[in-house]
Structure formats: C-alpha cells, structure tokens
Amino acid sequence: MQEWAEAIRRGDRRKVARAISWIENRDERREPLIEALFPYTGKACLIGITGAPGAGKSTLVDRLVSQVRRRQGKKVAVIAVDPTSPFTGGALLGDRVRMTRHALDEGVFIRSMGTRGHLGGLAHAAKEATRVLDAAGTDVIFIETVGVGQSEIDIMHLADTVTLVLTPGSGDAVQVFKAGIMETADLFVINKADMDGTKKLVHDVEEMLHLAKSEAPWLPPICETVSKDGRGIEDLWATLEAHDAYLKESGEWEKRRFVRLRREVQEIMGEELTRRLQAHVRDPCFQRDLDRVQAREQVPHEVARCWLERLAGKGGDTP
Numbered sequence: 001m002q003e004w005a006e007a008i009r010r011g012d013r014r015k016v017a018r019a020i021s022w023i024e025n026r027d028e029r030r031e032p033l034i035e036a037l038f039p040y041t042g043k044a045c046l047i048g049i050t051g052a053p054g055a056g057k058s059t060l061v062d063r064l065v066s067q068v069r070r071r072q073g074k075k076v077a078v079i080a081v082d083p084t085s086p087f088t089g090g091a092l093l094g095d096r097v098r099m100t101r102h103a104l105d106e107g108v109f110i111r112s113m114g115t116r117g118h119l120g121g122l123a124h125a126a127k128e129a130t131r132v133l134d135a136a137g138t139d140v141i142f143i144e145t146v147g148v149g150q151s152e153i154d155i156m157h158l159a160d161t162v163t164l165v166l167t168p169g170s171g172d173a174v175q176v177f178k179a180g181i182m183e184t185a186d187l188f189v190i191n192k193a194d195m196d197g198t199k200k201l202v203h204d205v206e207e208m209l210h211l212a213k214s215e216a217p218w219l220p221p222i223c224e225t226v227s228k229d230g231r232g233i234e235d236l237w238a239t240l241e242a243h244d245a246y247l248k249e250s251g252e253w254e255k256r257r258f259v260r261l262r263r264e265v266q267e268i269m270g271e272e273l274t275r276r277l278q279a280h281v282r283d284p285c286f287q288r289d290l291d292r293v294q295a296r297e298q299v300p301h302e303v304a305r306c307w308l309e310r311l312a313g314k315g316g317d318t319p
C-alpha cells in the first residue's frame, strides 16, 4: 500500500483514478490507502458548488477550471456528485461532454460519482475522494452537487466554501430559504444573468440576507454570471479567492476543519457503538436484563448505562 500511496503523492493520475474506484466499490484496499494518505491531506482548497438541476453548475465549474488553469496554473480537480444518479466514472454523464476541453490538460482531473445504490455513503465516498486528490497535490477541488435535499447538504459539509447557484425566474430563492441551505452558503451565484428576472432575484436574495441579519464578519456576496459565455467568471473566481483569504486570516478555516474532523470522529464512534449494540441484541445476559426491566425490577436507564459502559470498554465481544 505504501507504493500506491507514494505514487498517488507523486500525482500518478491512473492510480488516483483507481483509488477513487476502490472508494466507490468499497474495496477493502481503500481503508489502508486512505490511512496512509491522511497525513498528507488538508492542504487543498475545497469549493462546493450546489444548486437546482440545470442551474448551470457544470458550465460554471468548467469556466472556473479554465480561469484557474489559465491564470494560475494550479492543479485542479472536479468531483461531480449526483445523488440522483446510479452512474459513476464519468463517461455516462452529459456533464463530462462539456468538460472535454480539459481532457488533454494533465493539470485537471474530472470525476463523477453516483450513488451505486447506497445514498448514505455518498458524502463519505466523496470525502475520501477529495483526500486522495488532496494528497496527490491538487490545489483546488470543486465539488459539484445537484440540490436535492439532505444528501446535498451533507456533501456541502465537505467544502471550505459553499457556493449556491440560483437562476432567474425559477422561484429558487424561496425554496432555498425553506430548505435551510441559505445558512450554509458563503456565496451566491445568480447564473443565467442573461435572462429576465435577474434583478428581481438579486433583490430577493439581498432581502433574505438582510432578514437573516447575520452577525458574522463575512456577508455572503452575490455574483452575477452568464456561464454560457463566461461573463462574470473572473469576478466570481476573485470572490472565491477572497473568501479563502478571509477564512485563513480570520482563523475560520482552522475552526471549520476542526469541527469537520470532530464530526467525522464522532460519526465513526457512533457507527462503532451501533455495531457493538447490534451484536449484543441476542446476548443472553442482555436478554436477562431486559426481562428484569419488563418485570419492573430494574429501570431502563440503569440497564442502558450499565451496558454502554461495558460496550465502550470492549471491542464488541460478549462482556
């Protein structure tokens, strides 16, 4: 595994692609690999792009990739996560067709990820994929995901900067307000600003931001873009960079990453505890205690506390 980790750290694109396939297929090699890579992660800038189906996210990301490559030559990756699609790998998604202009650019890595039947694991798989890319020396990782509810919010939790793409005339703004994504957005993009209703949408978003009366020092800016012809992309990239600078200068960057890692460790703990609990459902001692509870000889809390203590201390064997 050390060899794989080293090849990935050197930026071997084929190995990066294979590693992401391991992640998607839950191949058992993925865990030792991610562990070997972990010390070399945490450097890439993770930019989340979300919005309703057809809002122009892929077109926008495509433009941003060109912008970053042309101006700064940084290594870029795009992970297009689609919680509504079972397809992975990229060849089947229309998105990739639009990205072909980067196909010959060694500094750009594009990958799409679908559910493969288990939606719950998608955010986790996407996180592991960003780690592989990060260890491979990628400077900027765009995570595109279509806005369809909780899975998208989970995926946006991976990003340092969350960008929400809205389009005029779609009634988006109100929906977004309800869905509670508003609070997570660091930046609003009004794409398709060539269409009627742009002014109104900008106004609506401003109004909502005003109503939210955030005390935070960063007020989410609103960028207008026409990703179809590239208008507004330079400004958008400048705003994304400004947010990155703000995060780093204010200490928010460290703080967010700490919260994220804490959440990850807690999730792993929760899953492990659940696994141990399930292993004990049929334990005769546990059954006996439950019988005592039913006979009103013991109270539920007491039994639960006692078993949690035992389970936390053991690797899942019968206590």
Ligand SMILES: Nc1nc2c(ncn2[C@@H]2O[C@H](COP(=O)(O)OP(=O)(O)OP(=O)(O)O)[C@@H](O)[C@H]2O)c(=O)[nH]1
Residues within 6 Å of the ligand: 051, 052, 053, 054, 055, 056, 057, 058, 059, 060, 095, 146, 191, 192, 193, 194, 195, 225, 226, 227, 228, 229
């Ligand atoms: N008028 C106009 N059309 C645009 C603009 N940007 C993208 N489109 C069109 O909107 C359609 C959807 O664009 P995509 O980039 O595929 O949108 P998406 O959000 O990635 O779509 P999904 O991934 O399917 O959710 C395409 O036909 C684009 O050509 C724009 O600025 N103005």
Ligand SMILES: [Mg+2]
Residues within 6 Å of the ligand: 057, 058, 059, 095, 144
């Ligand atoms: Mg797309």
